[in-house]
Amino acid sequence: MRITRQLTLLMLSAMLVVAAACGSGDDKKDEAKATTAPSSGSPAAQATTGAGGAATQVAASNNPIDKIDLGNEQIKLVFWHTQQGPNADKLKQVIEGFQKKYPNISIDAQFTGNYTDNYKKVNAAITGGGLPDISVAYPSMVSDWQQADKMLAFDDYINSQKYGLTKEDLADFYPPFLAESKNYPEFGNKYYSFPFTKSMLVMYYNQDALDKAGVKVPETWDDFKAVAKKVTSGNTKAYAYEPSASTFKGWVFSRGGKVISDDYKKWTFNEQAGVDSIALLQEMLRDGTAYQTSKAFADQTDFGNQQAIFTFGSTSGIPFYEKEVGGKFKWGLANLPHATNAKAATVLYGGSIAAFKSNDAKKQLASWLFIRYFSSPEVTADWGPATGYFPVRKSAATMAPVKTRIEQFPAYGIALNQILPTAIAEESVSGSQDVRTFIESAMTAAVQDPAKPAKPFLDDAVQKAQKAIGR
Numbered sequence: 001m002r003i004t005r006q007l008t009l010l011m012l013s014a015m016l017v018v019a020a021a022c023g024s025g026d027d028k029k030d031e032a033k034a035t036t037a038p039s040s041g042s043p044a045a046q047a048t049t050g051a052g053g054a055a056t057q058v059a060a061s062n063n064p065i066d067k068i069d070l071g072n073e074q075i076k077l078v079f080w081h082t083q084q085g086p087n088a089d090k091l092k093q094v095i096e097g098f099q100k101k102y103p104n105i106s107i108d109a110q111f112t113g114n115y116t117d118n119y120k121k122v123n124a125a126i127t128g129g130g131l132p133d134i135s136v137a138y139p140s141m142v143s144d145w146q147q148a149d150k151m152l153a154f155d156d157y158i159n160s161q162k163y164g165l166t167k168e169d170l171a172d173f174y175p176p177f178l179a180e181s182k183n184y185p186e187f188g189n190k191y192y193s194f195p196f197t198k199s200m201l202v203m204y205y206n207q208d209a210l211d212k213a214g215v216k217v218p219e220t221w222d223d224f225k226a227v228a229k230k231v232t233s234g235n236t237k238a239y240a241y242e243p244s245a246s247t248f249k250g251w252v253f254s255r256g257g258k259v260i261s262d263d264y265k266k267w268t269f270n271e272q273a274g275v276d277s278i279a280l281l282q283e284m285l286r287d288g289t290a291y292q293t294s295k296a297f298a299d300q301t302d303f304g305n306q307q308a309i310f311t312f313g314s315t316s317g318i319p320f321y322e323k324e325v326g327g328k329f330k331w332g333l334a335n336l337p338h339a340t341n342a343k344a345a346t347v348l349y350g351g352s353i354a355a356f357k358s359n360d361a362k363k364q365l366a367s368w369l370f371i372r373y374f375s376s377p378e379v380t381a382d383w384g385p386a387t388g389y390f391p392v393r394k395s396a397a398t399m400a401p402v403k404t405r406i407e408q409f410p411a412y413g414i415a416l417n418q419i420l421p422t423a424i425a426e427e428s429v430s431g432s433q434d435v436r437t438f439i440e441s442a443m444t445a446a447v448q449d450p451a452k453p454a455k456p457f458l459d460d461a462v463q464k465a466q467k468a469i470g471r
Helices: 002-013 028-032 043-047 085-101 115-128 139-146 167-172 175-181 207-213 221-231 245-254 272-287 298-304 315-325 361-374 377-387 394-398 400-408 410-422 432-448 455-468
Strands: 075-081 105-111 134-137 199-206 237-241 290-292 308-314 331-334 346-349 352-355 423-425
Touching: 075 085, 075 115, 075 361, 085 105, 085 361, 085 377, 105 361, 115 134, 115 139, 134 139, 134 361, 139 352, 139 432, 175 346, 175 410, 175 423, 199 207, 199 245, 199 315, 199 410, 207 221, 207 331, 221 237, 221 272, 221 308, 237 272, 237 298, 245 272, 245 346, 245 432, 272 290, 272 432, 272 455, 298 308, 298 315, 308 315, 315 331, 315 410, 331 410, 352 361, 361 377, 377 394, 377 400, 394 400, 400 410, 410 423, 432 455
Parallel strands: 075 105, 075 134, 237 290, 237 308, 346 423
Antiparallel strands: 134 352, 199 308, 199 331, 199 346
């Protein structure tokens, strides 16, 4: 049976070094550091909404969630997360705000390491017991866990007149964030996750170096290659490269390509867009305009030291770039260059939040209430700028914390208002975690032998990827 095979894979994955999705290897901040009214379509439901948006009564409903009453029973939720340092402090503040609103719900927030550590810990709990109530995750991880039928779908909660989100609420979310949350084609495209720490891939650039060379921020990959030659001089190179499956996917999207077919049955990253992506990297390594960094996240340090003029990284890295640059030069961020025959595009990443099934309907509802609270406009407006991530609601952009952040660093606003609409979510089919490893292994092999054609490296990765999804 497929579930048995997937459980076996999960157990094996827990013993292997799993390539972390998006943020676990690509998003330093992810590792290092709601109240809404009932359905707007029902006047009766609207009339029963109490202060702060909490409904005290509800019109007749067939939704089983509406029949749950938490009462005054004390409910304790265990929440596994990856936030450290100032981000963990801010998370604690959010939890305290939630508990003040719902005094009968307490949250035991437990740090589990980075996303890979958390993924493996959940894998072990699926087979050995001890699952939390809530956990951070990337959608690809959620797909693996749902193979064991462990995930709580939020659809009934979202549609609840008493505890749900209105049509206006749903329209208020930035579309890429919400679309990713139900991108589970193997499981009916239900909401098995919800936005949490959202970010996207961008190109960081040294504006002073570009001005000195008399060139503009490159908009196409041809421009990027040409500009790279003009800004490379001595020990200063154009591009500091770090292997990342998410970065590779962004390159593919920016060339109009796809990583997997629309029916999620065939991996396609060895097609022309993928080949061109690796071939350009190999060419830049050969001509000396690019180099591979010595360790993870050294590209941020090298950028700050002006050893590298360009890097590709998460928008959640903005605070780290600010620290590394320290006011020494003007810098900014932009969308990825794109192919001349393609539209601008990038890859969406950053962690999501999910809940696990249990026999306790009240615990499951309490889990949803926390997730809903976390995504409320006021909370996400505070959380985003304070942690380097983005708010998940459009209305949050009109609130003071976000407006202040944009005034301090206009590039934050550019990313939110101009780049985010071009972001494409990574695939979330089960087996994707292993596929990340295959992609990064192909990138490493191509970098080690940049004179060889790029396609055979990707063909080998695709062959392994097909086996990973069992097709």
